[in-house]
Each structure stands twice: as C-alpha cells, then as structure tokens.
Amino acid sequence: MAAATIKDVAREARVSVASVSRALNGGGGVTAATSARIHAAAERLQYIPHAAARMLITRRTHTVGALLPDLYGEFFSELIRGIDLAARARGLHLLVSSSHGGATEAAAAVRSMQGRVDGLLILSERVDTAFLRANLPKALPVVLLNSAVSGPAFHVINIDNHGGAVAMVRHLLQAGHRSVALIAGPPGNFDASERERGYREAMAKYAPRAALTVVAGDFTEESGYRAGQQLLARTKRPAAVFAANDMMAVGCLAAFKDAGVQVPEDIALAGFDDIPITRYVTPALTTVRVRIADFGRLALERLADVVERPGQETPSADTLGFEIVVRDTCGGNKPEKNS
C-alpha cells in the first residue's frame, strides 16, 4: 500500500480535501466535531503530508542550506553543530553541502540547492559579490559568514578577527614579552589577513620599536610545525609566537618540543579559535576564544529572521565577540574580556 494522501483522509472522514487541509493546518473554519473526525482518520491512516507537494504550492521548504568549504576539523564541526541546534529550535531542516573547490563547483552547489531551501548560509573564500549576483536568484535570503564581502548588499556575520588578534598581541606584550612573531594564515584568506592586520596594528601601537616577524603558514598543523622550525633557526628568536589559528599553534608547539625548547619558559605561544584540542595539548594552549557554536547559531537565527519577513530589514553586518583565554603556553595570568 502506498502512503496515504490527503484524499484518502478526506474519503475516510467523509469530507472534502479542503476541510482536511484546514483541520490539520489549524486555520479555523471547521467544526470541532468534524475536525476531530478528520484527525482520527488521519491518525488511523498514518497520514503524513507529502513534503514536496506542499513545497510546490507553498513555496516554502522549511529548510535552510549550509555551504561550507569542508567539514574537516573541529572548527567546522562546532559551527555545524551550532547551526543544527538553532535550526531544530526553529523547526527548520538543515541541508549541508561542503567542499567547494573552485567557483564552478560552488556555483553548481548553489544552483542545485535552488528550490530545496528557503535560505542559504555561506562560508567560502571563493564567494564574492559578483559570484553571488551571478548565481543567486536575488529573492533568496543569504547570510554570509566570515566574508570579506562588506557592501550593504548582503547580511554578513564575522568573527572579530582583527579585535582578537589585537587583544592577544597586546596581552603577550603586556605579559612582558619583548617581541611577538606571527605565523600567518593562507594568503588571500579573509580571516588570515584580518588577523595579520590586527597583529601589525597591535605591534605598531604597543611595541613600536620591536621588529615585525611574519612567517608563512596555511592554517594546517604541518605548516605550523615548519613555521616553528623556521622561527627557531633565526638568529634572533622572538620571545613570543602568535599563530593565526590553533592548529598551527599545535604544530608549532610540536616543533618546539622536538627541538627541546621549553614552552613557555623559553618561548611563549598563543593561538586563535579555541578549538577543543587546545585544552588537551601540554602545555595547554593560550588562545583567542570565539564561540564557534554560537557563531553558527547566530548566523542561522539571522537567516531565519530574513526568511520570515523577506526583504524588509536592511542588510546588517554583525561581529561576534571574543575572549582571551589564558592557559599555560604564555607567561601572563591576566584574563581579559571583550564582547
């Protein structure tokens, strides 16, 4: 037996399909008696409305899509967790789609989500204003995460990369470290460049005569390890190292350990993100905490708002707060807050 349709319920309850729809969807216009009869019939037949049919006529899918670059690593798993939590709280389904290498692939992903979602959460480096205009039906609500796109055209939610970097560098300097080196993120990456900007700004402000040291990295643990080796090879070792993300800091820590360099006695170290791993390495890593799950939750809630009253509100750009969490890889002890 195929799944029961609304017609079956109507026949069973001896009413028309319209009444069934009304009774089940709550909008009045049905006697309590008939409504009860209809509900009973629906129950008996195990009736479940066909989602596709409803989408077609309603133009609402009750689903949001999330376009992510990759699902690897704790950052994204936390992010998606936050999104999922908020989505369920709102009664929305979540369609995920990850790993969009090139722009072509991303475009295909966007297109294939067409009509399956009420809105889109996008976190991707490849995506700029031009891309969005070209591939998005402009009616589709979108919220951009951590995106360089700033114009008033789209909703954007960013991590406070700049502020976090400034605060961390300042913290390291105030803890007594003379010089701070940066392990940078991948060139072209928005978060990476913002963090580097923060580093440079903080150095200029709080340690104007100290030398700037920047070694390359790409957010991976391996690149952090290599960067650590490079830093040790220098004639003048920095007193402290600020890695643009935690994974690189972890790699760097391993390089120091392998070289017999003590952290934090010989050299201080700090990261960015506060992924769970930071608590488990020894010594535990000082880092900039961004509440990743909250980040996802916030993004979804903004998107849901936009979906509910379309086009009303003017695009907003929010920035998420951060916290400096002091653990064991740096000298100081002074926790600092900012939101």
Next chain:
Amino acid sequence: MAAATIKDVAREARVSVASVSRALNGGGGVTAATSARIHAAAERLQYIPHAAARMLITRRTHTVGALLPDLYGEFFSELIRGIDLAARARGLHLLVSSSHGGATEAAAAVRSMQGRVDGLLILSERVDTAFLRANLPKALPVVLLNSAVSGPAFHVINIDNHGGAVAMVRHLLQAGHRSVALIAGPPGNFDASERERGYREAMAKYAPRAALTVVAGDFTEESGYRAGQQLLARTKRPAAVFAANDMMAVGCLAAFKDAGVQVPEDIALAGFDDIPITRYVTPALTTVRVRIADFGRLALERLADVVERPGQETPSADTLGFEIVVRDTCGGNKPEKNS
C-alpha cells in the same frame, strides 16, 4: 521577476514544455537543432528546474537523511564528514537531523523527513525494530549504524566493537601487563556493551586467573576522570586500564597526571575510537582505530545502493575493520592489524 519556469523556456525556444523536459533531461527524441535552441533559451533565462515540482512527480528527492544522536565530539563530526563526502560523490544531498532525546522526538524527526528523503541513515540508541516498524513507511530504505538491531529486517553496519576490544586487551596482556581494568561505557549502550563483552572474553581467554575490574563510565571525559581516581584508590591497582572510548581515556589520563602517577611507567592506558585528540595528548594515547569517516562513507554507499534498486537485495550486516594503534600510553611496541 520570478524565477523562470519550464514554460518560459518553452515559449522562448518556441517548442512545447515536453520537448524542453526531454532536451534538458537527455532522454533523446529531440533533434540536435531544437535541443541546441532549447539549451540556449534555458541558458538565457537562467532556468533552474524547480526541485519540489520534480520531486512531486518523480518521487525521487536525490536526498538522504542522517539521524544522529548529537553532533558533539569528534566521532560524529568525522562520521558526518564521511557521509557528506560519499553523498556528494553520488550526487546526493544530505539532510542532517540530530539530538533525538526520547523516542517521541526521534519519531517526530523521522516523520518530518517523510517525503524529503529517498533513504535514511540512522544512528541512535533509542531505535529498535519495533520503533522502526511503527514509524517508517516500509518502502523507505534505511541503513542502521552501530545498532543492536540484528534481525534480517534491516541493513546494518557496525563497528567491530567486540573484535577491537578483544584485540586491545590481548595486546595489553601480551605487552606484559598482568591485569587489565575496564572503564565501561553507559549501560544500555550497544557499543559499550559490545566492548565490555570483548573485554571479558579476552580476559577469560588470555588471563584466566586475573581478576576482572570494571568501573562505571558514560563515555564522557569527566566520567573517565572519576574512573581514574577510583582506580587509583583501589588497594590493588591494575597494571593497565582499557577505557571503552577515547574521551574517557583522556579524562583518566588527566586523573593519573593530577595524582602524580606516571603513564605508562606506573600504569598503562588505552582507549577506543582513535579520535584526532589522541595524537595530541601527552603521552599520545594507544587506542583502537576505527576509520570513522570510512564508516560514514560505507553506510551512505550501502544506502545509495538500496535506494537505486529498491527491495532487491536482502538486508546485510557488515562489520567495519579496526586497527590497534600503539602510541605511548602502553608498554608494548607490536602493532597489530585486523580487517
């Protein structure tokens, strides 16, 4: 302007909608010339077929759903990553739904996925045969992950909990440790009980006179920490500890460290799962590796197979292989393999 429909394309190309459908879906029966004209028109109008309409008539959604208990922790993030990878490779969309506390909630989740998915991946303790029969339209393909449900009614893919536990306990014993204690998982949990069964069996076989020591845990880090304390408080400390999962092993390690007990010199330790964190704790954790991402990939591929030819194949029960990965928390050095 609303999104272009197939009718718009038909008008633009001066053909009927039927021809447009044929040309775009490849089914043949269209002249090369008209097909080109249609494609050109579609391109010009930025035509994207409406997913819901297509689902309605086709009864295929090209989407699979994943029901997970929670998205927290590295196990699930790896799992979902594997699923997503395989789904994209197959051209399928992925609808995730997590955290189904009670059976009622799980039932609601299943029902709400009705008609939005072609098949379901389910990983949940609450779900047993009766539940499935009651809430699933029996036409819907399902693959159960790590489920106690064994009957020939459903497809099941399991981690080799039992085999992994046996191998690890054997390894610890053969490395020279006289006694092995177990930190158990939550009562009622399938994985936990299978691992415990493996522990008991291996102890009976390879160390028949050694005492069995089992302390309670619930798979969380905190419970591992408490279990570690309990073990140290005993008059007879075990020579080695086998935690039923990695997070508890990590917690236990912290308890030992806080008590000044050296690992592995004073006591050996091993976990289960091989989540990424195990590599970063010091000393690095010996554990049973299950390739979680592969687990997800495998599950999705089996589901996709079932979806493609419905009802044909008889339900299968697969078991995923494992590896003992020897790191620094146990004495021995002998890597061991099994698949």
Next chain:
DNA sequence: AGTCCGCATGAAAACGTTTACGTTGGCGCC
C-alpha cells in the same frame, strides 16, 4: 505511386497540496 513505419513534437494528465471562491444551510431579525 501508395502504404507504412519511425521519429520529432505537442497536448494533456498526473503528482499532492493549499487556497480563492462558490454554495449550502441555519438562524436571527424585522
């Protein structure tokens, strides 16, 4: 040269809903 066949194309039904609109009936009011 007439018939038939195959192929490109079009018309229309179907999928399962929601919803605008029309119809019925009962009831109050004058």
Next chain:
DNA sequence: GGCGCCAACGTAAACGTTTTCATGCGGACT
C-alpha cells in the same frame, strides 16, 4: 414568515514538472 448573513464546507484552480499518448510528417519499401 421572508430576508439576508455568517459559518461550515465543497469545488476547482494552481504550483512546475515528467510522461504517456496522440498527431503529423517525411522517407523507404513494395
């Protein structure tokens, strides 16, 4: 007691596809 009104309910259109079936046409075969 007739008139109109409102609430309850039914009818049918619409959403955008795919697919079956009918139609026409040209060419090959007899």
